Amino acid sequence: MKKHEIIQVCNLIVGYGEDIVLDTISFDVREGEIFIVLGESGCGKSTLLKHLIGLKKPLSGQIHIDGDDITNCDEATFKNILRKIGVLYQSTALFGSMTIAENVSLPIKEYTHLTQKSVDTLVKMKLNMVHLNGYENHLPSEISGGMRKRAGLARAMALNPKILFFDEPSAGLDPVTSVELDKLIVHLNKRLGTTMVIVTHELQSIFNVAHRVIMLDKQTKGIIAEGNPKHLKDHSDNPLVRNFFNRKSEH
Amino acid sequence: MDGFKDIQSCKYEISENHNGEITIYLQGKMDSGNASQLIELFGPLIKDRSPDSLTVDLKKITYLDDFGALVLVELRDMMTALKGHFNLKNAREEVLFTLGSETLAEPQSLIRVRPPNMFIRLGDAILRYATDVKYLISFVGSVCLAFTYSFLHPKSFRVDDTFLYMQKTGIDALPIVGMISFLMGLIMAFMSSVQLQMFGANIYVASLVSLAMTREFGPIMTAIIVAGRSGSSFASEIGTMQISEEVDALFTMGFDPTRYLAVPKILASVLVVPILTLFSDVFAIAGGLAVGVLMLDLTANAYILQTVKTLSLFDVLLGIFKSSIFAFLISWIGCLRGFRVRGGAASVGQATTSAVVSGIFLIILFDSIFALMLRYLG
Numbered sequence: 001m002k003k004h005e006i007i008q009v010c011n012l013i014v015g016y017g018e019d020i021v022l023d024t025i026s027f028d029v030r031e032g033e034i035f036i037v038l039g040e041s042g043c044g045k046s047t048l049l050k051h052l053i054g055l056k057k058p059l060s061g062q063i064h065i066d067g068d069d070i071t072n073c074d075e076a077t078f079k080n081i082l083r084k085i086g087v088l089y090q091s092t093a094l095f096g097s098m099t100i101a102e103n104v105s106l107p108i109k110e111y112t113h114l115t116q117k118s119v120d121t122l123v124k125m126k127l128n129m130v131h132l133n134g135y136e137n138h139l140p141s142e143i144s145g146g147m148r149k150r151a152g153l154a155r156a157m158a159l160n161p162k163i164l165f166f167d168e169p170s171a172g173l174d175p176v177t178s179v180e181l182d183k184l185i186v187h188l189n190k191r192l193g194t195t196m197v198i199v200t201h202e203l204q205s206i207f208n209v210a211h212r213v214i215m216l217d218k219q220t221k222g223i224i225a226e227g228n229p230k231h232l233k234d235h236s237d238n239p240l241v242r243n244f245f246n247r248k249s250e251h
Numbered sequence: 252m253d254g255f256k257d258i259q260s261c262k263y264e265i266s267e268n269h270n271g272e273i274t275i276y277l278q279g280k281m282d283s284g285n286a287s288q289l290i291e292l293f294g295p296l297i298k299d300r301s302p303d304s305l306t307v308d309l310k311k312i313t314y315l316d317d318f319g320a321l322v323l324v325e326l327r328d329m330m331t332a333l334k335g336h337f338n339l340k341n342a343r344e345e346v347l348f349t350l351g352s353e354t355l356a357e358p359q360s361l362i363r364v365r366p367p368n369m370f371i372r373l374g375d376a377i378l379r380y381a382t383d384v385k386y387l388i389s390f391v392g393s394v395c396l397a398f399t400y401s402f403l404h405p406k407s408f409r410v411d412d413t414f415l416y417m418q419k420t421g422i423d424a425l426p427i428v429g430m431i432s433f434l435m436g437l438i439m440a441f442m443s444s445v446q447l448q449m450f451g452a453n454i455y456v457a458s459l460v461s462l463a464m465t466r467e468f469g470p471i472m473t474a475i476i477v478a479g480r481s482g483s484s485f486a487s488e489i490g491t492m493q494i495s496e497e498v499d500a501l502f503t504m505g506f507d508p509t510r511y512l513a514v515p516k517i518l519a520s521v522l523v524v525p526i527l528t529l530f531s532d533v534f535a536i537a538g539g540l541a542v543g544v545l546m547l548d549l550t551a552n553a554y555i556l557q558t559v560k561t562l563s564l565f566d567v568l569l570g571i572f573k574s575s576i577f578a579f580l581i582s583w584i585g586c587l588r589g590f591r592v593r594g595g596a597a598s599v600g601q602a603t604t605s606a607v608v609s610g611i612f613l614i615i616l617f618d619s620i621f622a623l624m625l626r627y628l629g
Contacts, residue, residue, distance in 0.1 A: 096595020113287040114321075121324055125317045141594050160283050160316050192316060 006031040012061030023221040034196045039216035045199045086156035090168045092148045094140040100151045101136035107158040126154045146177035166198040182208040259285035271303040278311035281319025289322045310341035390587045397510035412515040420481040421523030432531040436538025453547040457557035460539030465570045469532040474577035478610035482585035486606035489589025490599040513586040524578030525571040580613040
């Protein structure tokens with residue numbers, strides 16, 4: 001059975017003022033898949049992500065998240081969409097003045113009616129899930145970069161959103177920690193069925209986790225490839241795409 | 252058996268036999284949408300009936316996430332408290348693993364960490380204070396060295412930045428300094444006139460306003476406004492740079508962060524705050540003049556003549572000298588607090604508050620020292 005499209009992007013034009021970064025792009029993300037947005041630096045990956053999570057308004061076009069258009073909706077619908085998504089920021093964006101447990105419990109306390117004891121238990125479960133048990137009372141500044149990423153992931157997953165967005169999850173991590181994070185992403189995707197949208201240009205991560213990718217291009221300001229990365233690596237018609245996946249320079 | 256009832260995509264059915272055994276059959280989804288309702292529903296029921304055994308059948312559960320697992324953990328804990336048996340039927344391996352996790356059995360709460368006792372906190376505060384004083388002294392030395400280097404190597408001066416901070420600290424502050432000083436002059440003239448009118452000495456309102464503002468209130472008021480506007484801004488700017496590792500980047504690129512960041516700010520403040528103080532004096536005298544002319548039947552000419560007669564060059568220069576010292580203290584403490592930022596955003600907030608509070612304290616402290624020196628040195 002074909003899974004339904006949980007994110008639908010139609011004729012999207014995004015940019016800053018007069019400068020158009022992405023021109024009339026359309027794609028969709030299916031429920032439960034790990035979808036990667038990739039491309040060279042400056043091609044608009046992070047800009048696209050900011051539009052997908054509602055931080056920025058596009059110049060034109062629509063972005064449907066689970067059926068609701070995030071670019072043109074009332075406040076109640078927008079809040080409802082935000083409940084369906086979680087974001088792991090590149091810098092993790094954990095609150096520095098709060099412990100890891102307090103960071104994770106923040107959305108749970110805000111959006112559920114659970115008692116403090118239940119919240120504590122749930123936070124432990126979340127931290128177990130990302131292998132951070134025992135670090136509940138640490139401040140973000142007291143743990144390593146890889147642990148901060150996992151804590152950020154636990155906070156992003158606090159309310160079990162339908163879609164998780166990752167902005168450069170492997171950035172700044174050593175290869176071993178990066179592979180562990182990739183494994184965690186795949187495990188969570190299988191276990192919870194969460195749709196994952198990842199913005200990255202880390203080739204190894206792409207091959208490790210992606211079900212499907214789109215590749216953005218700075219020159220054409222659009223999508224130049226879509227599909228399975230392992231297939232695109234050798235069989236793409238576009239030499240730019242093949243070069244990207246094979247780490248080859250044009251010059 | 253009462254038949255299946257519904258709670259937000261989860262159906263349940265409760266069966267109870269005469270041996271004090273309860274079985275709950277669950278069907279559908281157990282997730283964040285219904286976890287708290289399920290706990291609120293089953294909790295009182297179990298406490299009320301105190302069964303010897305509770306069995307939860309998950310055969311028809313289609314989706315169960317960690318919120319769902321939480322419901323089972325809560326039910327298990329309730330049964331443990333009642334010294335009864337808790338059984339799961341048709342549970343998936345992950346659910347059994349979650350329930351068997353030892354870390355969930357830890358009794359202490361996560362969030363509320365017990366604060367250390369009074370003596371530990373006192374010792375900690377003393378150590379922090381000592382470190383603060385040490386850094387304070389070393390920063391004085393660092394600023395002196397940076398200024399010396401800059402004067403010996405004028406090309407290293409960041410002229411553009413100095414002009415920018417002169418604009419931010421001086422020109423941008425002029426409207427608020429002017430407005431507050433004018434109102435201060437107005438209030439002082441108005442309050443003193445009530446007393447002086449009784450002796451027919453209205454003209455001395457001009458003397459009082461001009462002398463008080465030029466020697467004391469002008470420099471102090473201006474310095475307090477600058478501490479609130481620029482001292483806090485310096486602390487937050489450098490503090491933010493500190494947490495985003497920009498200060499480290501400067502250091503590793505071979506720049507002296509004090510010379511690069513603090514010198515332009517301190518120099519700009521020392522240059523513009525005395526000028527700002529002069530403006531403050533003029534605006535305050537204008538405020539006094541407005542009261543004198545409009546309420547005390549004095550002529551503008553007489554008021555100005557009395558002001559000129561009262562003020563000496565020493566009074567004006569004293570005010571300017573004091574304000575330049577205040578400017579140095581405000582910008583120095585602002586930069587120092589910024590460099591002391593560690594951790595995250597909350598630390599930047601603390602540094603900003605501390606910069607303003609310490610700045611105002613230093614202003615009042617040094618003004619008292621000046622008052623004593625003038626008293627004893629004549």
